[in-house]
Amino acid sequence: LYADGLDGHAVAILALPGAESAQVKALQAQLVAAGAAITGSYTAGDALVDADQKTLVDTVSAQLTAQLTDPRADGAAPTYERMGQLLGIAMATTQTSSVRADLAAVSVRESLGGAGLLTAPPDVRNAPLVLVVLPPGEAGAEASLATRTILSGLVSGIGHNAAGVVVVGDEASADGGELAALREGELTGPVTTVDGVETTIGQVTTVLA
Numbered sequence: 001l002y003a004d005g006l007d008g009h010a011v012a013i014l015a016l017p018g019a020e021s022a023q024v025k026a027l028q029a030q031l032v033a034a035g036a037a038i039t040g041s042y043t044a045g046d047a048l049v050d051a052d053q054k055t056l057v058d059t060v061s062a063q064l065t066a067q068l069t070d071p072r073a074d075g076a077a078p079t080y081e082r083m084g085q086l087l088g089i090a091m092a093t094t095q096t097s098s099v100r101a102d103l104a105a106v107s108v109r110e111s112l113g114g115a116g117l118l119t120a121p122p123d124v125r126n127a128p129l130v131l132v133v134l135p136p137g138e139a140g141a142e143a144s145l146a147t148r149t150i151l152s153g154l155v156s157g158i159g160h161n162a163a164g165v166v167v168v169g170d171e172a173s174a175d176g177g178e179l180a181a182l183r184e185g186e187l188t189g190p191v192t193t194v195d196g197v198e199t200t201i202g203q204v205t206t207v208l209a
Contacts, residue, residue, distance in 0.1 A: 007036075008035070027133065037098070167193045168197045
């Protein structure tokens with residue numbers, strides 16, 4: 001089914017707080033089966049998606065954007081979209097193949113790591129494709145407007161500096177959780193969402209996306 005469709009394509013994985021390691025590993029195995037090269041697996045810190053920590057996210061992203069003076073990061077963008085753009089600089093590229101991490105990417109990784117917002121693997125290349133893994137949803141839960149704003153901003157920002165982004169969550173997340181909130185938000189850029197990550201067909205669909 002895959003027919004080596006990802007042969008020659010590099011993928012970076014971003015696990016949001018609470019994402020299950022077993023699901024991340026299963027996705028990695030499927031990506032490899034499709035011929036992909038995984039540049040690295042990044043882990044977001046709890047504060048990145050905590051509405052109560054917006055001031056921290058805003059301050060860090062504003063200072064880092066000003067220091068970088070990089071056209072890929074818009075200082076006038078909303079807080080979470082600006083942070084997403086920085087995440088894109090750290091992990092991704094709009095080129096069709098992976099590229100060596102430039103000074104801006106290294107600087108963003110170190111700065112966000114120091115602020116507890118991102119754990120990055122050492123000395124890895126930037127990938128054109130980014131897979132964002134959401135945490136499991138809770139039955140009957142409803143995502144807040146804040147969650148929608150945070151997730152849509154981060155994902156759209158990453159998409160600004162990547163060739164493609166796929167966001168995956170489980171069925172509960174799609175039924176009123178974070179994935180549902182993301183789908184209700186205003187996404188921009190090359191972004192695809194997939195649910196059912198707890199099932200094999202959901203994992204396969206993620207790779208096809």
